[in-house]
Amino acid sequence: MVDLEQLGQQAQQASYTLGLLSTAQKNQVLTAMATALTSHQDEILAANAQDLENPQVPVKFVDRLRLTADRIQDMAIGLKQVVSLPDPIGNVDRAWRNEAGLMIAKERVPLGVIGMIFEARPNVTVDASALCFKTGNAVILRGGKEALHSNQALVQVLRGALRAEAVDENAIQLITDTSHATAAKFMQLTDYVDVLIPRGSARLIQTVLAKATVPVIETGAGNCHVYVDKDAQLQMATDIVINGKVQRPSVCNATEKLLIHREVAADYLPSMIQALREQGVEVRGDAATQAIVPDVVPATDADWGTEYNDLIIAVKVVDSEAAAITHINRYNTQHSEAIVTDNYQAGKLFQQRVNAACVYINASTRFTDGFEFGFGAEIGISTQKLHARGPMGLAELTSYKYVIDGNGQIRH
Amino acid sequence: MVDLEQLGQQAQQASYTLGLLSTAQKNQVLTAMATALTSHQDEILAANAQDLENPQVPVKFVDRLRLTADRIQDMAIGLKQVVSLPDPIGNVDRAWRNEAGLMIAKERVPLGVIGMIFEARPNVTVDASALCFKTGNAVILRGGKEALHSNQALVQVLRGALRAEAVDENAIQLITDTSHATAAKFMQLTDYVDVLIPRGSARLIQTVLAKATVPVIETGAGNCHVYVDKDAQLQMATDIVINGKVQRPSVCNATEKLLIHREVAADYLPSMIQALREQGVEVRGDAATQAIVPDVVPATDADWGTEYNDLIIAVKVVDSEAAAITHINRYNTQHSEAIVTDNYQAGKLFQQRVNAACVYINASTRFTDGFEFGFGAEIGISTQKLHARGPMGLAELTSYKYVIDGNGQIRH
Numbered sequence: 001m002v003d004l005e006q007l008g009q010q011a012q013q014a015s016y017t018l019g020l021l022s023t024a025q026k027n028q029v030l031t032a033m034a035t036a037l038t039s040h041q042d043e044i045l046a047a048n049a050q051d052l053e054n055p056q057v058p059v060k061f062v063d064r065l066r067l068t069a070d071r072i073q074d075m076a077i078g079l080k081q082v083v084s085l086p087d088p089i090g091n092v093d094r095a096w097r098n099e100a101g102l103m104i105a106k107e108r109v110p111l112g113v114i115g116m117i118f119e120a121r122p123n124v125t126v127d128a129s130a131l132c133f134k135t136g137n138a139v140i141l142r143g144g145k146e147a148l149h150s151n152q153a154l155v156q157v158l159r160g161a162l163r164a165e166a167v168d169e170n171a172i173q174l175i176t177d178t179s180h181a182t183a184a185k186f187m188q189l190t191d192y193v194d195v196l197i198p199r200g201s202a203r204l205i206q207t208v209l210a211k212a213t214v215p216v217i218e219t220g221a222g223n224c225h226v227y228v229d230k231d232a233q234l235q236m237a238t239d240i241v242i243n244g245k246v247q248r249p250s251v252c253n254a255t256e257k258l259l260i261h262r263e264v265a266a267d268y269l270p271s272m273i274q275a276l277r278e279q280g281v282e283v284r285g286d287a288a289t290q291a292i293v294p295d296v297v298p299a300t301d302a303d304w305g306t307e308y309n310d311l312i313i314a315v316k317v318v319d320s321e322a323a324a325i326t327h328i329n330r331y332n333t334q335h336s337e338a339i340v341t342d343n344y345q346a347g348k349l350f351q352q353r354v355n356a357a358c359v360y361i362n363a364s365t366r367f368t369d370g371f372e373f374g375f376g377a378e379i380g381i382s383t384q385k386l387h388a389r390g391p392m393g394l395a396e397l398t399s400y401k402y403v404i405d406g407n408g409q410i411r412h
Numbered sequence: 413m414v415d416l417e418q419l420g421q422q423a424q425q426a427s428y429t430l431g432l433l434s435t436a437q438k439n440q441v442l443t444a445m446a447t448a449l450t451s452h453q454d455e456i457l458a459a460n461a462q463d464l465e466n467p468q469v470p471v472k473f474v475d476r477l478r479l480t481a482d483r484i485q486d487m488a489i490g491l492k493q494v495v496s497l498p499d500p501i502g503n504v505d506r507a508w509r510n511e512a513g514l515m516i517a518k519e520r521v522p523l524g525v526i527g528m529i530f531e532a533r534p535n536v537t538v539d540a541s542a543l544c545f546k547t548g549n550a551v552i553l554r555g556g557k558e559a560l561h562s563n564q565a566l567v568q569v570l571r572g573a574l575r576a577e578a579v580d581e582n583a584i585q586l587i588t589d590t591s592h593a594t595a596a597k598f599m600q601l602t603d604y605v606d607v608l609i610p611r612g613s614a615r616l617i618q619t620v621l622a623k624a625t626v627p628v629i630e631t632g633a634g635n636c637h638v639y640v641d642k643d644a645q646l647q648m649a650t651d652i653v654i655n656g657k658v659q660r661p662s663v664c665n666a667t668e669k670l671l672i673h674r675e676v677a678a679d680y681l682p683s684m685i686q687a688l689r690e691q692g693v694e695v696r697g698d699a700a701t702q703a704i705v706p707d708v709v710p711a712t713d714a715d716w717g718t719e720y721n722d723l724i725i726a727v728k729v730v731d732s733e734a735a736a737i738t739h740i741n742r743y744n745t746q747h748s749e750a751i752v753t754d755n756y757q758a759g760k761l762f763q764q765r766v767n768a769a770c771v772y773i774n775a776s777t778r779f780t781d782g783f784e785f786g787f788g789a790e791i792g793i794s795t796q797k798l799h800a801r802g803p804m805g806l807a808e809l810t811s812y813k814y815v816i817d818g819n820g821q822i823r824h
Contacts, residue, residue: 016741016765016767019764020764020765096786098779098784098785098786099784099786100775100779100784102772102775102779104785109797111797111798112767112797190621194796194797194798195797195798209602209625210625213621213622215627215628215796215798216627217798233820236820239820239822240820240822242822243822243823247822247823329428347817351815352431352432353428353432355428355524356813357813357814358813358814358816359813359814359815359816360514360816360817360818361816361817361818362817362818362819362820362821363512363514363816363817363818363819363820363821363822364821364822364823366822366823367510367512367514367816367821367823368814372510372511372512372823373510373516373814374508374510374511384606384627385521385523385524385606385607385811386523386606386607386627386629386798386799386811387798387799389811389812389813389814390813390814399797399798399801400801401768401769401770401771401801401802402769402770402771402780402785402801402802403763403771404770404771404772404773404775404779405759405772405773405774405775406772406773406774406775407774407775408645408648408651408652408774408775409774409775409776409779410651410652410654410655410656410659410775410776410778411655411659411776411778411779411784
């Protein structure tokens with residue numbers, strides 16, 4: 001069993017020095033990391049081959065696990081993109097003088113030590129390390145056992161770049177013991193870890209939420225709805241539903257449910273369902289949908305709360321916008337929801353009443369993404385309300401500190 | 413056992429309507445609550461008398477538990493102060509158009525349902541209810557068993573005002589079953605409760621952190637230090653230490669430790685310790701302090717991590733500012749720390765390197781307080797880095813939502 005206490009102490013110690021680096025220093029290190037990835041490509045690919053040779057790796061993991069020269073190049077490009085992003089650390093959100101004459105400045109600081117828990121995607125190792133480093137955070141990575149050799153090779157390269165630039169290499173550490181017992185202990189390392197960010201399947205995230213005593217940012221579950229209002233432009237609705245469902249069905253901002261106002265259902269559903277089927281989508285429907293398009297797969301109660309992450313959609317006819325909102329607030333994961341309507345009131349009501357990180361009028365749910373939002377990066381998409389909600393970029397990896405200048409004030 | 417599921421559902425349902433109330437509507441309800449407290453004073457005092465008659469109430473709880481006509485009046489005044497505060501809900505932090513042409517607005521929304529866990533102070537019932545209501549949050553209160561009758565009477569009055577103003581009375585609910593089993597279940601009510609805020613002893617807060625699966629905002633522990641630098645104005649240092657230690661020793665922003673630079677220790681400590689003793693403070697000291705003032709109580713290792721909340725202070729002589737910073741970052745609770753110095757570099761270095769919510773130059777740690785900061789209210793002082801740090805006012809009881817207007821955008 002690895003000594004997590006020691007790992008934690010080392011990370012905390014590193015975090016104190018990271019917070020003091022200038023933006024220029026951090027960018028220089030990130031650039032060095034990009035160069036090192038390219039120059040150590042062979043070792044990384046060799047380690048990755050070891051992972052891929054493991055007969056216990058499930059077939060479905062192979063694609064996300066496989067590294068190639070191109071993919072390593074993409075990682076290096078990703079690092080350089082992080083270089084180009086503005087550094088939020090040291091920004092002052094606001095400053096004011098209080099009644100006693102103290103000057104109070106609310107200044108952005110790193111969170112400290114971030115724990116990343118993820119599965120078999122080695123690119124997360126590099127992405128997360130870069131974003132944490134740019135924001136002055138130390139990171140402890142706990143990736144899936146299937147990617148262990150790849151992650152070790154990548155982390156060794158990144159740490160080599162840190163050493164070469166005279167930065168504490170414990171800014172980036174990997175937990176090489178991938179047992180569940182060690183993971184559980186990691187989730188309770190409250191003395192040293194400031195926040196845990198799990199990335200991966202719903203099951204992984206639920207496990208972390210259940211076991212962690214370190215504060216967690218819940219990410220990723222997306223049971224996203226499109227509600228087609230009676231005043232929708234129907235072609236626009238079709239485009240938005242098809243885009244949401246088909247463009248990349250495996251991701252969390254994909255559309256999983258279609259709600260449609262009863263007044264337009266009979267005219268609209270046959271062509272809408274036809275369009276979905278042409279894209280290879282399995283369409284499930286409630287009783288009203290079945291009455292209009294008899295050959296849909298009957299939807300069960302379990303469908304409404306399910307995130308398929310696949311070419312499946314469930315359709316429900318609703319009597320009103322209010323019914324659509326009630327249904328969404330009951331079954332959604334507070335990720336992304338959309339209404340298609342030309343009615344101003346209907347659109348604004350939907351945005352106001354739907355409980356989700358991102359609420360769209362007349363746009364695809366697929367836009368919920370740090371890059372699409374213009375953040376230039378994304379560490380995950382938060383589905384909780386505490387700290388950060390929706391796409392998380394660099395700003396969401398910061399905390400703040402009140403820096404207060406006085407001249408002898410005491411309280412009366 | 414109370415039906416927590418039902419309580420949670422009711423709170424969530426209420427929260428959906430609360431988020432839609434205008435500031436004027438919320439202020440009218442808060443004003444009605446203030447009036448109702450005054451007009452129901454007799455019932456409240458009678459219920460409080462029941463609590464006070466309980467022979468099992470520890471003597472130390474009696475003062476904080478006791479209500480009087482004046483204290484009820486103070487609660488009503490507190491409600492009216494909350495009326496006068498600006499409402500953060502609906503504010504747009506920023507809005508921008510992304511590359512695809514979507515208008516994205518980051519809008520302040522309520523957190524949803526807040527769980528407050530506290531001890532025997534009935535005033536928390538009214539304070540927390542007012543702050544949660546003003547920010548459109550439903551609140552579920554779990555107060556200490558010693559204050560149950562008082563809390564029931566207060567909540568009944570507040571709910572009466574909600575009903576009279578045609579607002580869902582489940583905006584404010586009290587858990588009347590004060591068993592530990594019910595409290596533990598409450599801390600895991602993730603389907604309905606968005607955040608837990610514990611207020612009270614370190615033991616209470618640690619219990620909540622250990623048991624909760626609902627996100628927690630950790631509050632209140634304050635092992636606060638004053639470091640007297642070699643370039644300090646010594647009279648200013650004495651004033652700041654005395655104020656921090658003596659003005660209200662039981663609270664979390666009281667000064668608990670004095671660190672002093674070796675160069676000035678011998679000249680300064682005798683008068684400083686004398687001044688503390690004149691205020692009735694027990695002074696404990698490390699070996700170096702004992703060498704200067706032989707009759708101090710020897711400090712043990714346990715002292716450095718202890719929050720006394722009492723007229724006790726521990727003194728340590730340090731070789732340098734760096735040693736002071738290292739000591740503080742090792743033992744503090746990330747609450748409030750102060751340096752006394754006339755050296756610009758020393759002051760700025762301290763603010764940059766000390767890991768705490770509030771870092772002061774030349775001011776008393778006692779200023780860490782929502783009212784002193786000018787927030788006009790305080791729900792607690794966060795000692796974590798996630799979501800909120802330091803004094804939490806109304807803004808810290810909000811989350812945000814991205815409200816996104818399109819005209820048919822799909823992702824390419």
